[in-house]
Amino acid sequence: MTMNMKLNTLTAHELIDLLSKGDISPIDICNDIINRIEKQEKSLNALAHFDKEKALERCKNLKEGVNKGKLWGIPIFIKDNISVKDELTTCSSKILKGFKPPYNATAIEKLMDIGAVLMGKTNMDEFAFGSSTETSCYGPTRNPWDLERIPGGSSGGSAAAVSADEAIFALGSDTGGSIRQPASLCGVVGLKPTYGRVSRYGLIAFASSLDQIGPITKDVEDAAILLKAISGHDEMDSTSADIPVSDYSSNIKKGIKGLKIGIPKEYFIEGVDKEVKDSIKLAIGELEKLGAVCEDTCLPHTEYAVSVYYLVATAEASSNLARFDGVQYGLRAENITSMMDMYKKTRKEGFGDEAKRRIILGTFALSSGYYDAYYSKALKVRTLIKMDFDKAFEKFDAIVTPTSPTASFKIGEKISDPLTMYLSDIFTISANLAGIPGMSIPCGFTKANLPIGLQILGKPFDEDTILRIAYNYEQSTEWHKKKPKL
Amino acid sequence: MDYEIVIGLEVHLQLNTKSKVFCGCSTNFGSAPNTQVCPVCLGFPGSLPVLNRRALELGAKVSIALNCQIAEKIRFDRKNYFYPDLPKDYQISQFDQPLAQHGILTIITGEAEKNIRIRRVHLEEDTGKLFHQKDSSLIDFNRCGIPLLEIVSEPDMNSPEEAYLYLTALKSILEYIDVSDCNMEEGSLRCDANISLRKKADKELGTKTEIKNMNSFKGVKAALEYETKRQMDLLEDGKRIAQETRLYNTEKGVTEPMRSKEEAHDYRYFPEPDLAPFNFEKSFLKAIERDIPELPEPKKNRFIKDYLLSGYDAGIIVSDKNTADYFEKCASLYSNPKTIANWLIGDISAYMKDNNVSIKDLNLKESYLSGMLKMIDNGVITGKIAKTLLIEAIQTGKDPEKLVKENGLEQISDVKLLEAATSQVIAENPKSTEDFKNGKDNAIMFLMGKVMQKTKGRANPNKVNEMLREKLKGAR
Structure with a gap:
């Protein structure tokens, strides 16, 4: 590696090597990132909050010494819905204007403990409501592969920043595909851990029973490193699991010969772009070459996933977002005449259209007289979806599907048609409903040079296997090495 | 309607x-x-x-x-x-x-x-x-x-x-x-x-x-x-x-x-x-079940059965756990539970009410109360003295037995000592004496009261009653 190579284009594991050899310093990395951001950010709009002086200061303040952590000196960007103490954390929403949490999310604490350098916050769909990062109050983020197109969402800022080398890696959150879908559309690696693998403490809730924080990285090895860094039981989150965390980085390097991989027919339906289908088929062929045994399977309740999701997720969201009421923090509307007036004006001014749509939808689903027909029934079907996976995993070690039915679409193309937009997550939602881990890795490009992602789903708490399949595939392909021309 | x-x-x-x-x-x-x-x-x-x-x-x-x-x-x-x-x-x-x-x-x-x-x-x-x-x-x-x-x-x-x-x-x-x-x-x-x-x-x-x-x-x-x-x-x-x-x-x-x-x-x-x-x-x-003590209802029934208390008395005593515990400790030290109940429901609860204290904060050991009751039974003090002794014991936190000795509150049963007092009272109250002689038995209570006054409540009431009747017998 030559010293004139831009450090911001490297992966975390490459930088860890260089840092340990003493070839570079954290400031060098930070400077390259800042340069990239200054050159590129205007056209991308991937970042919600970034203060280069602060980033440099954090770099300078890193403790030296023998107890340097695993990520010592490695810069990281954080999605704007993950709490960082005394730093703007706004969920890209006007209603949290100026909000600085008084505490760190557990994932942030863990990263800081091992020396990672917090750089700033990435843009997102408002409160993670969206699949295109167009609902942000800071304006849409653009896809580095085509600036006319969306980067996916809701962690579009994190995916675009990593793809465009503004970031080494980043944290996202995934409620129905918000890590995997933008990773797929931006040509990077994204992993949604098993529900309960990573503490949700400090993640501003969208849908509490579905949300997970996870890594968005340039390659699988970084995903393994970052996942290990943030995983584990947390006393502050009673839904986090007390199950040991594996050494993902070393386990991924084993082969995949003999692993059984299921290909569910419900994921190759009409509406899936032909180029996407073809790429996935080639990827399956590649996995077979590596020794995996791929067989067709079925997940019969897949067709209900989107409906179930938009009832469960919005119901929880309607309650989770009630607290943004103008009383304690964030926006409070001016010229209010009464308590009720404060609630109404604040929420009217503070929430964007999509947030309002989901709050109304969720409130309706929970209302007396409708609860049984909607929310309660959705929970029952959710159980059936989970049972589909349980059954498939009796036979298979993992399941492989397209991450998204299409590659990236144009900005503005679907924003006024929520139903079409909701279908962008058709292949990612089931994993959240079932609580299982899933990841997306680059597996090809369309003729228009837009990235295509391969989704790998695994058994609960078996991130090891999906990372291993992803790593083996990545080692035998070159997709992840392609960079957008900016 | x-x-x-x-x-x-x-x-x-x-x-x-x-x-x-x-x-x-x-x-x-x-x-x-x-x-x-x-x-x-x-x-x-x-x-x-x-x-x-x-x-x-x-x-x-x-x-x-x-x-x-x-x-x-x-x-x-x-x-x-x-x-x-x-x-x-x-x-x-x-x-x-x-x-x-x-x-x-x-x-x-x-x-x-x-x-x-x-x-x-x-x-x-x-x-x-x-x-x-x-x-x-x-x-x-x-x-x-x-x-x-x-x-x-x-x-x-x-x-x-x-x-x-x-x-x-x-x-x-x-x-x-x-x-x-x-x-x-x-x-x-x-x-x-x-x-x-x-x-x-x-x-x-x-x-x-x-x-x-x-x-x-x-x-x-x-x-x-x-x-x-x-x-x-x-x-x-x-x-x-x-x-x-x-x-x-x-x-x-x-x-x-x-x-x-x-x-x-x-x-x-x-x-x-x-x-x-x-x-x-x-x-x-x-573990939680084991942690639950005997509750008021079963305790009340047990008190009625074991201590022969009336339902009313038992009900009052068990309504507060500390009072019930206090009662039982006293009952283990003193053989007449009914008397303990009377004192608890009477003088002691009145004192607690007046001074707004609970039995827990009351400065009276169970052994002190039962000791005092024994002194009454044994004729060491009169019931009347006991009432003031109780208050003093609570206020000073001292053992009533000690207070009796310190203040010379023992009951006077000695006939010689009572002789003078009774004779004097008869002499000083001719009207009541006359009433008694004329068959008004109640007059004896008045005369007894006078003797008590003279002895500051220490006279053995049974003895005084006996002596007065003896002295006035001939006259009737």
Whole structure:
């Protein structure tokens, strides 16, 4: 590696090597990132909050010494819905204007403990409501592969920043595909851990029973490193699991010969772009070459996933977002005449259209007289979806599907048609409903040079296997090495 | 017309845990506003609740003491409504799967026992407190997240008096199992009442009103008495009862409508996704069961049987656990339990009332009381002396036996010493002497009183009686 190579284009594991050899310093990395951001950010709009002086200061303040952590000196960007103490954390929403949490999310604490350098916050769909990062109050983020197109969402800022080398890696959150879908559309690696693998403490809730924080990285090895860094039981989150965390980085390097991989027919339906289908088929062929045994399977309740999701997720969201009421923090509307007036004006001014749509939808689903027909029934079907996976995993070690039915679409193309937009997550939602881990890795490009992602789903708490399949595939392909021309 | 009164009570009880139900903040009462708060109880974005096991333990303890069936699975729900004292704009509570159901609480009405059914017991978090000022409102979030147990009765009470007895019996049990301060003034116990009237023959319940804002058990009774009369007057006039929430105005002694129109709330309950449901472990419940002491009802029956107390006396003594414990310790040291009961219910309880102290703070060891009673039995002191001796012992904290010796309070039974006093009294009270001679037996009591006066209460009353009669016998 030559010293004139831009450090911001490297992966975390490459930088860890260089840092340990003493070839570079954290400031060098930070400077390259800042340069990239200054050159590129205007056209991308991937970042919600970034203060280069602060980033440099954090770099300078890193403790030296023998107890340097695993990520010592490695810069990281954080999605704007993950709490960082005394730093703007706004969920890209006007209603949290100026909000600085008084505490760190557990994932942030863990990263800081091992020396990672917090750089700033990435843009997102408002409160993670969206699949295109167009609902942000800071304006849409653009896809580095085509600036006319969306980067996916809701962690579009994190995916675009990593793809465009503004970031080494980043944290996202995934409620129905918000890590995997933008990773797929931006040509990077994204992993949604098993529900309960990573503490949700400090993640501003969208849908509490579905949300997970996870890594968005340039390659699988970084995903393994970052996942290990943030995983584990947390006393502050009673839904986090007390199950040991594996050494993902070393386990991924084993082969995949003999692993059984299921290909569910419900994921190759009409509406899936032909180029996407073809790429996935080639990827399956590649996995077979590596020794995996791929067989067709079925997940019969897949067709209900989107409906179930938009009832469960919005119901929880309607309650989770009630607290943004103008009383304690964030926006409070001016010229209010009464308590009720404060609630109404604040929420009217503070929430964007999509947030309002989901709050109304969720409130309706929970209302007396409708609860049984909607929310309660959705929970029952959710159980059936989970049972589909349980059954498939009796036979298979993992399941492989397209991450998204299409590659990236144009900005503005679907924003006024929520139903079409909701279908962008058709292949990612089931994993959240079932609580299982899933990841997306680059597996090809369309003729228009837009990235295509391969989704790998695994058994609960078996991130090891999906990372291993992803790593083996990545080692035998070159997709992840392609960079957008900016 | 004859009406039946139908009353159901909803009690909210603050459990006396050290920390709040979903975070580590202190539950101390009376601290400066907003000093016992954290991101969790303030409902900050991203914060998550974690259940305090102690609160669950205490809730289960109450449920067992009220003979409830405890749920196998513990689950919480969100109750959604907007109000500034509720930082998340939802309350973590329990909806269709409460902690416990189907309990029984026995009350004593006159000589009869009556079982009041408990519908449900559930655990939830308390809200903050609003302070309304002229053109603004302030919020104290200290109370936010203090564990609350809601105990809902069936509408099984048929008079304000029964409601009062229910509350006293409930409080007594809660104090026995030491789960709450049960202090209505400090708000650690709150009570709302539902009341309706129906004609005796009617099967359907009448329209009910909900009464809030009572701050003592007597207040509950008074409010229900007022409301009974108000409803009865309306019904007598052929008018209808409006289903509404009414506030009790303590100063005026009346109930007043809280809102002109009852707003229909849809709380949109749904399972709390931040707290995973879990099953009660059998061993956990067994440990709680073992931790429950003998409760007032069985204790009372035992006292009647073992100590031959009257139902009335036993009832009073067991209504406070410390008094019952005190009684039993004395009974182990002294052989006449009835006498102990008399003193406890009489002089000692009067002293406690006058000086506003509880038996726990009373400066009188069990051995001191039983020692004093033995002195009476053995003729060392008179019952009359004992009354003042008791007060002195409490006030000084000294052993009554020691006080008797120090102050020379022993009873005078010596005939020689009493001879002079009795003769003197006879000589000084010719009228009473004459009355006695003329057959007025009561006059002897007057003469005895005089002898007592002369001996400062120390004379053995039996001896004096005997001697006076002997001396006046010849004359009669």
